[in-house]
Amino acid sequence: MPEDPNLALxxxxxxxxxxxxxxxxxxxxxxPPGLNEDTIRGISARKREPEWLLEWxxxxxxxxxxxxxxxxxxxxxxxxxxxxxxxxxxxSAPKSDDDRPKSLDEVDPKLLETYEKLGxxxxxxxxxxxxxxxxxxxxxxVATTYKGKLKEAGVIFCPxxxxxxxxPELVKQYLGHIVPPNDNYFxxxxxxxxxxxxxxxxxxxxxxxxELSTYFRINALSTGQFERxxxxxxxxxxxxxxxxxxxxxxxxxxxxxxVVELIALDDANxxxxxxxxxxxxDENGVGGIYNFxxxxxxxxxxxxxxxxxxVETGSAITWKYPSCILKGxxxxxxxxxxxxxxxxxxxxxxxxxxxxxxxxxxxxxxxxISAGNGQNTYRGLVKVRPKATNARNYTQCDSMLMGDxxxxxxxxxxxxxxxxxxxEHEASTSKIGDDQIFYLNQRGITPEDAxxxxxxxxxxxxxxxxxxxxAVEAKKLLEVSLExxxx
Amino acid sequence: xxxxxxxxxxxEDTPILKGINLSIPDGEVHSIMGPNGxxxxxxxxxxxxxxxxxxxxxxxxxxGKDLLDMxxxxxxxEGLFMAFQYPVEIPGVSTKYFLRAAVNAVREHRxxxxxxxxxxxxxxxxxxxxxxxxxxLLDRSVNEGFSGGxxxxxxxxxxxxxxxxxxxxxxxxxxxxxxALKVVSDGVNALRDGTRSFLVITHYQRLLNYIVPDxxxxxxxxxxxxxxxxxxxxxxxxxxxxxxxxxxx
Numbered sequence: 001m002p003e004d005p006n007l008a009l010x011x012x013x014x015x016x017x018x019x020x021x022x023x024x025x026x027x028x029x030x031x032p033p034g035l036n037e038d039t040i041r042g043i044s045a046r047k048r049e050p051e052w053l054l055e056w057x058x059x060x061x062x063x064x065x066x067x068x069x070x071x072x073x074x075x076x077x078x079x080x081x082x083x084x085x086x087x088x089x090x091x092s093a094p095k096s097d098d099d100r101p102k103s104l105d106e107v108d109p110k111l112l113e114t115y116e117k118l119g120x121x122x123x124x125x126x127x128x129x130x131x132x133x134x135x136x137x138x139x140x141x142v143a144t145t146y147k148g149k150l151k152e153a154g155v156i157f158c159p160x161x162x163x164x165x166x167x168p169e170l171v172k173q174y175l176g177h178i179v180p181p182n183d184n185y186f187x188x189x190x191x192x193x194x195x196x197x198x199x200x201x202x203x204x205x206x207x208x209x210x211e212l213s214t215y216f217r218i219n220a221l222s223t224g225q226f227e228r229x230x231x232x233x234x235x236x237x238x239x240x241x242x243x244x245x246x247x248x249x250x251x252x253x254x255x256x257x258x259v260v261e262l263i264a265l266d267d268a269n270x271x272x273x274x275x276x277x278x279x280x281x282d283e284n285g286v287g288g289i290y291n292f293x294x295x296x297x298x299x300x301x302x303x304x305x306x307x308x309x310x311v312e313t314g315s316a317i318t319w320k321y322p323s324c325i326l327k328g329x330x331x332x333x334x335x336x337x338x339x340x341x342x343x344x345x346x347x348x349x350x351x352x353x354x355x356x357x358x359x360x361x362x363x364x365x366x367x368x369i370s371a372g373n374g375q376n377t378y379r380g381l382v383k384v385r386p387k388a389t390n391a392r393n394y395t396q397c398d399s400m401l402m403g404d405x406x407x408x409x410x411x412x413x414x415x416x417x418x419x420x421x422x423x424e425h426e427a428s429t430s431k432i433g434d435d436q437i438f439y440l441n442q443r444g445i446t447p448e449d450a451x452x453x454x455x456x457x458x459x460x461x462x463x464x465x466x467x468x469x470x471a472v473e474a475k476k477l478l479e480v481s482l483e484x485x486x487x
Numbered sequence: 488x489x490x491x492x493x494x495x496x497x498x499e500d501t502p503i504l505k506g507i508n509l510s511i512p513d514g515e516v517h518s519i520m521g522p523n524g525x526x527x528x529x530x531x532x533x534x535x536x537x538x539x540x541x542x543x544x545x546x547x548x549x550x551g552k553d554l555l556d557m558x559x560x561x562x563x564x565e566g567l568f569m570a571f572q573y574p575v576e577i578p579g580v581s582t583k584y585f586l587r588a589a590v591n592a593v594r595e596h597r598x599x600x601x602x603x604x605x606x607x608x609x610x611x612x613x614x615x616x617x618x619x620x621x622x623x624l625l626d627r628s629v630n631e632g633f634s635g636g637x638x639x640x641x642x643x644x645x646x647x648x649x650x651x652x653x654x655x656x657x658x659x660x661x662x663x664x665x666x667a668l669k670v671v672s673d674g675v676n677a678l679r680d681g682t683r684s685f686l687v688i689t690h691y692q693r694l695l696n697y698i699v700p701d702x703x704x705x706x707x708x709x710x711x712x713x714x715x716x717x718x719x720x721x722x723x724x725x726x727x728x729x730x731x732x733x734x735x736x
Contacts, residue, residue, distance in 0.1 A: 434539075439575040441559035442535050442568075443589035443645065444596070450560075453588065457579030457628065 031091040037061065040192055043091050047161050047195075050168065060181035060191030067185045070319075083255055083290065090193045090226070153209050155239075156201040160228050163199035170201060174230055178261040178298045178325070186257040186292040186319075194228035194259070202237035202268075211467050212241045227258035233268035235301065240271040242470060256315075258293045266301030266328065271309070273466055274322075275474055277481075278314035283372070285344030288316025295322035299331035299360075307334040308351065309465040311474045313481040316345060321379065323352035326360035326388075333362040336462040338474075340481050341374025341406070350380035350411075355388035355421070364395040367459045370406035371482055377409040384421040391418065397427040400458050402451075402482070452479040488512055489554075489653055489684060494545035496533045503529045505709035506545070511653070516685040518695055520720060521706035522728045527688045528572060530706070531657040534686075535569040536562050549653060563589075564596035568651035570642040572658040577629035582641065583611070585629050586648055593649050614647040618674040636667035643674040654678070655686045660694040672697030692724035705731055 031042055040061055044054040069082065150157050156167060163171050181191035202208050233239055243260075256278065262270050272295075281288025291314075297306035308322035324333025335351035353362035368376035376399065384391045399408035412425050432454055440450035456463065456475050463471045494507040503526045511517050521527050533540045534547065536559035547554040554562055577585065590610070591601045602610065615622045620640055630638055639659055646654055656675070660668055675685070675698050687698055695703070695717065703720045705713040705728075713719065713731055723731070 433575065435575050436577055438535075438537055438559060439571065439577070440585070440589075442563050442571075443585070443649065444560055444563040444592040445585075445589055446560050446592070447558075449588065449592075453580055453585065454577060457577055460579035 031089050033089045034086050035061075035088070035090060035193070039090050043193060043195065046091060047164075049161075049164055052172065053164060056176070056181065057192050060188050061193075063182045064185065064188035064192055067182075067188060069185055085189075088255060091195060149209055153206055154203045155206060155208050156199065157212055158199055160194075160197040160199045160230065163230075167199070167201070170232065171199070171230070174232055174261065174263060175228075176261075178263065178296045179259050179294050184294060187259050187294040190226050190228060190257045190259045190294070194226045197228035197230075197258070197260075198241075198243075199229070200231040200239060200241060202231075202233045202239045204234040205236040206234075207237070208239040212239065225256055227256075227260075229258070229260040231260075231262045231270060231272070233262075233264045233270050233304075235265045236267045237265075238269040240273070240467065242273040242275070242467060244275040244277070254288075254290055256289055256291045256293070258295075260293070260295040260322075262295075262297035262306055264297065264299050264301060264304035264306050264328075264331075267303045268301060269305045269307075270297065271307045272297070272322070273470065274308075274310040274312070275466075275470060275477065276310065276312045276314050276318070277477060279316075280314050280343060280345050281316040283343045285316065285373075288345070289314065291315035291318045291320065293318075293320040295320065296325065297323065297333070298325045299328050299333060299357075301331070302328040302357070303330045304328050305332045305334075307332075307336070307465070309336040309462065310338070310349075311462070311466070311477065312337070312339040312347060312349060313477055315347075318345075318347040318349055320347075320349045321351055323354070324362065325354045325356065326362065326391075327356045328360075329357040330359045331357055332360070335362075335364045335366070335380075336465045337366045338369070338459045338462045338478070339367070339376055339378075340369040340371070340478060341376045342371040342481055344373045346375045346377075348377040348379055350378045352381040353383070353393060355382075355384040355391040355393070358387070358389045359391070360388055361392045362394075364393070364397070365461050366395075366397045367462055368397075368399040368408050369402070369455060369458070369478075369482075370399070370408050371402040373405045375407045375409070377411065379411045379413075381413040381415070382423055382425075383413075383415045384418050384423070386417045388418050389420050391421045393421075393423045395423075395425045397425070398458070399427075399429040400455070401429065401431045448479075448483070451482060455479075455482060488548075488550060489686075490546075490548040491534075492546045492548075494530075494533070494547060495543045496529060496540045497543055498529070498540055502543070503540070503709055504533065507706075507709070507711060509704060509711060511684045511686060513652075513684055514681045515701040516679065516687060516698065517702045517704065518687045518689060518698075518700040518720065519704050519706050519711075520689060520692070520723060523690070525706045526709045527690075527706055528657055531569055531655045531686070531688055534562075534567065534655055535559055560592075563649075563651075564593050566652035567655070568646050568649055568653065569655040569657060570639070570646060570659050572661060574630045574633075574638045574642055576631045576633075578631050580629050582625040582627060582629050583607075586611075586625070586645060589645070590648055610648065614644060617677050618644050618647060619670065620644050635662040636664070636670070639663060639667065639671050640674065643671055643678075647674070647678055651683070653684050653686070655688070657688050658690060659687075660689055660691060668694065669697060692720045695720045707731065 031039060037058060040057050044057055179187050181188055200212060231241060262272060264270050278289040278291060299306055306324050312318055322335060326333050333353050337349060339347045339349050341347050350366060351364055364380060366378045368378055370376040378397050380395060382393045395412065397410055401408055408429055410427050414423055416423060436454055437447060437450045440453060441447060455478050463474055466474055489511045491507050491509040494504050495502065496504040507530060519527050519530065529540060533542060542555055549565065549567060552565065587607045594601060611622060624637060624641060633641060659671060663671065687700060700717060703715055703717060704711045
């Protein structure tokens with residue numbers, strides 16, 4: 001491939017005899033469905049990527065071809081149809097403003113009603129609903145304000161596609177460092193076709209001056225399907241990152257396969273929070289997102305600390321195991337999770353804590369809520385390698401059932417290869433009690449409020465880990481997700 | 488004014504209440520006594536609206552409104568309060584948080600303004616003083632890890648906070664030692680104000696030494712078989728329920 005990206009694009013279009021206007025109609029381009037090496041060259045060319053990254057993608061793709069789609073997840077009720085990867089379109093440019101609704105008046109009222117219930121600020125609703133942003137407020141200036149503040153602190157926070165050009169040495173060093181392209185089926189697919197995501201770099205000794213969240217909500221809405229995120233915290237650096245949004249995302253892409261990599265050097269601290277509310281499908285299990293995510297953090301340095309917090313209420317199927325590799329001595333990994341399944345949703349989620357260094361500690365708190373016909377599985381691995389002297393793990397895994405058609409399942413895996421390890425696992429399963437609801441009713445509280453109060457109480461330890469404003473939204477999100485499941 | 492007429496109720500097709508007639512004027516304290524299985528607790532729970540019981544006949548009018556037509560939470564907002572025999576634990580929900588939601592739900596129904604955090608805490612302090620309650624209890628999850636006595640005191644405290652017109656005490660004395668019994672009774676007596684009514688359900692007479700009733704009703708096999716003044720309770724203590732059973736047979 002020639003180095004000039006525009007040339008590369010033209011060459012690719014010629015070589016593939018591409019006839020659907022990829023080049024001519026650049027504003028509304030979408031690659032036709034299908035996946036082959038040319039698709040990948042097309043994505044890479046469109047993004048004007050350097051040669052090494054294209055090669056990296058192709059290598060991942062070739063490896064992916066040799067792999068099998070995993071089937072081990074526990075989805076007792078799902079009529080699993082294999083995904084046809086040739087039916088998917090792997091590149092879709094953001095819609096131009098001409099195609100978007102011009103104002104909130106043109107947006108589905110049901111969507112707006114949900115924003116209202118969730119208490120999403122007015123100025124953000126328009127952006128979330130996909131209204132042409134310029135018609136509502138000047139997002140560029142908002143972004144610029146944030147960017148200025150971050151730049152002053154030396155923090156790099158930009159789209160991955162930008163980082164590839166502006167900080168190639170960092171991307172080259174760390175991309176795939178924690179989740180190698182051949183790690184698993186979906187990570188390989190992501191490596192081959194990822195379109196964008198976030199890149200965060202916090203230099204030595206710097207505490208990021210703001211939550212990397214608000215900015216994200218407004219600006220990174222269209223990074224959807226094959227997201228790739230990389231966060232690096234140097235020695236003594238500290239950052240809190242929040243992805244996602246409580247607002248239901250209207251998304252036509254059924255398959256989501258994101259990869260997130262975190263690296264924490266000595267004394268660094270990364271807190272990564274997720275609120276996931278993709279379209280769950282309808283009551284009969286039709287439609288909905290398949291959310292197959294690989295998230296992994298490396299506590300590379302001594303005394304480093306990585307903490308995952310997630311509130312998962314969306315998607316038809318979720319496979320997700322945000323993990324920590326505790327390599328540095330005295331490093332700490334944490335996982336706090338609320339997963340809620342309603343209707344016919346299926347979630348198989350948990351974490352892996354791999355203890356390599358001495359005195360490493362991990363803490364797991366998982367809260368699963370099943371309602372309707374939902375199936376909720378906790379799957380977790382705690383592994384203590386021979387050199388991890390004095391490793392400690394505490395796991396608490398609680399399930400709550402609502403009604404008698406849903407299910408909760410727990411699969412803890414424990415592998416201790418060092419005699420000094422102390423590993424504790426506590427699990428409980430409870431049914432949301434009619435007696436609890438009746439008790440609250442008898443004090444004047446409506447059945448709906450009673451259920452949300454009980455559920456929020458059940459999730460309290462996890463919600464407490466979220467940044468305040470998102471904890472408030474997450475509580476409302478749980479309410480909205482459980483609407484109609486009482487009685 | 489609570490007016491119960493010919494109330495019949497069943498659980499899973501087994502009749503428990505077989506025609507209860509009872510009226511409690513404003514400001515009066517009535518006691519229901521009876522042996523185990525006579526239907527005392529069922530009466531309390533039917534009044535509160537627990538849906539495992541099916542009302543098969545009769546009516547309950549509270550302040551001119553059809554109580555049986557209301558959902559349990561509506562009944563509560565209308566002013567019916569039940570102190571539970573076994574208060575339920577709600578992990579992770581602080582008592583204060585829960586109680587503020589409850590107080591504001593009731594206030595909204597009465598067209599009163601919502602209490603903000605400051606006003607609510609002021610009210611908590613006032614009522615806690617009257618009932619001599621340690622407010623640190625209220626920072627804990629609802630009833631979680633409370634001792635038997637703490638649970639019952641918390642019930643009476645909730646009663647004071649919600650300012651109900653009709654209080655049903657379902658065997659509040661069960662499981663209490665004599666000191667706790669006295670504390671709880673003092674709390675109830677502090678809430679007797681001449682307009683608020685009470686229905687005190689108990690197996691034992693001793694509670695009525697502390698909460699002195701205006702009327703005592705004896706419930707047996709789902710019916711009220713005898714009604715009298717306080718002396719009836721004393722007679723029951725001396726001769727047992729068997730004496731009434733024999734007399735009414």
